[in-house]
Amino acid sequence: MKVWKLLSPKVIAEEERPDSIASPTQAKVKIAKVLIAYPEIRAYTGAAGIRYPRVPGMYAIGVVVEAGEGCVKVEKNTRVFLDGVAPCGECAECKKGNKDGCLSPQIAGINKDGFLRDFIVAEEADLSPLPPSVSDDCALYTGLISLCEDIAGTLDAAKGTHVAVIGAGETGNILAQLLIYHQAVPILIDSDEERLAAAAACGVYYTLKADENLLAGVSEITGGRMAEGCVYTSFNGLSPDLPFDLAAPCGKVIYAGMEFAEMSVHLKKALDKKLTVTGVTGDCPQSAAAINLLVNKAVDLAPFLAEETDASDIPALFAAKAALLEKENRTRPSILNMI
Numbered sequence: 001m002k003v004w005k006l007l008s009p010k011v012i013a014e015e016e017r018p019d020s021i022a023s024p025t026q027a028k029v030k031i032a033k034v035l036i037a038y039p040e041i042r043a044y045t046g047a048a049g050i051r052y053p054r055v056p057g058m059y060a061i062g063v064v065v066e067a068g069e070g071c072v073k074v075e076k077n078t079r080v081f082l083d084g085v086a087p088c089g090e091c092a093e094c095k096k097g098n099k100d101g102c103l104s105p106q107i108a109g110i111n112k113d114g115f116l117r118d119f120i121v122a123e124e125a126d127l128s129p130l131p132p133s134v135s136d137d138c139a140l141y142t143g144l145i146s147l148c149e150d151i152a153g154t155l156d157a158a159k160g161t162h163v164a165v166i167g168a169g170e171t172g173n174i175l176a177q178l179l180i181y182h183q184a185v186p187i188l189i190d191s192d193e194e195r196l197a198a199a200a201a202c203g204v205y206y207t208l209k210a211d212e213n214l215l216a217g218v219s220e221i222t223g224g225r226m227a228e229g230c231v232y233t234s235f236n237g238l239s240p241d242l243p244f245d246l247a248a249p250c251g252k253v254i255y256a257g258m259e260f261a262e263m264s265v266h267l268k269k270a271l272d273k274k275l276t277v278t279g280v281t282g283d284c285p286q287s288a289a290a291i292n293l294l295v296n297k298a299v300d301l302a303p304f305l306a307e308e309t310d311a312s313d314i315p316a317l318f319a320a321k322a323a324l325l326e327k328e329n330r331t332r333p334s335i336l337n338m339i
């Protein structure tokens with residue numbers, strides 16, 4: 001098989017690797033599409049602080065071309081989502097048998113090789129079969145939906161609870177839609193009106209621009225109580241202190257994303273308000289549940305399906321996206337077609 005790997009920041013090289021099935025519970029998958037989003041570009045530029053060489057690509061879908069004789073849920077031609085996150089198997093929690101509580105989950109493209117390749121041999125346990133009603137492009141978002149479900153579960157917001165969601169990128173937008181699905185009341189916040197408008201078109205009712213009127217806006221929507229839950233999504237460019245201003249006393253604040261930037265906050269504000277502060281990193285993916293949400297059309301992914309590109313010049317694609325990120329401090333996801 002062919003892989004594209006980062007040798008160092010901004011240097012991508014092709015490499016041939018052997019690709020035969022080594023155990024009966026493995027399957028060989030032809031990679032069809034890979035999501036190129038923030039983590040991939042951060043790995044490319046060196047901002048993610050990963051160890052090189054590394055094959056990028058956190059989320060991908062493909063088709064099984066060969067299944068080992070011990071495989072029970074996939075066979076030749078099964079369309080699958082590839083789970084990019086797996087427990088390490090070596091930490092104290094894993095050794096106790098609590099793999100969902102793994103302390104150093106292995107994340108594709110970050111601390112293990114990812115999916116930017118033509119074929120992969122994977123354990124069947126890391127493959128999630130896709131029903132026909134879920135399109136390839138939507139299926140690429142299974143991992144992010146799983147992360148957002150994890151956040152919603154940690155919030156455990158009762159019906160009608162106001163939740164401030166800071167950052168209207170992919171995670172914030174999808175989370176706001178899922179909170180509505182779970183009957184909470186999200187207030188989506190960003191400095192970028194285009195992103196807020198995209199979320200509004202997906203049915204997110206309350207969107208607020210992060211400006212000098214923000215606190216007054218949240219106060220008005222919540223009848224002066226402020227938000228009982230508050231989620232700060234990684235890399236949104238807004239102050240990580242914002243949740244402490246927007247949260248109601250005794251509220252819950254969650255910092256969420258597949259990775260975190262270095263952050264400093266004024267803890268006194270959180271202590272004075274007796275806030276509960278925690279982090280969610282989506283490290284025990286519930287792909288089957290996420291795929292079920294796609295089947296039920298619980299989220300509208302239209303804003304994230306616009307950019308599709310072929311794999312003819314992968315180094316040029318990464319270079320162009322990195323340049324855009326440097327210029328605008330934002331990047332939009334691209335769907336890379338590998339076939």
Ligand SMILES: [Zn+2]
Nearest residue numbers: 088091094102
């Ligand atoms: Zn572990």
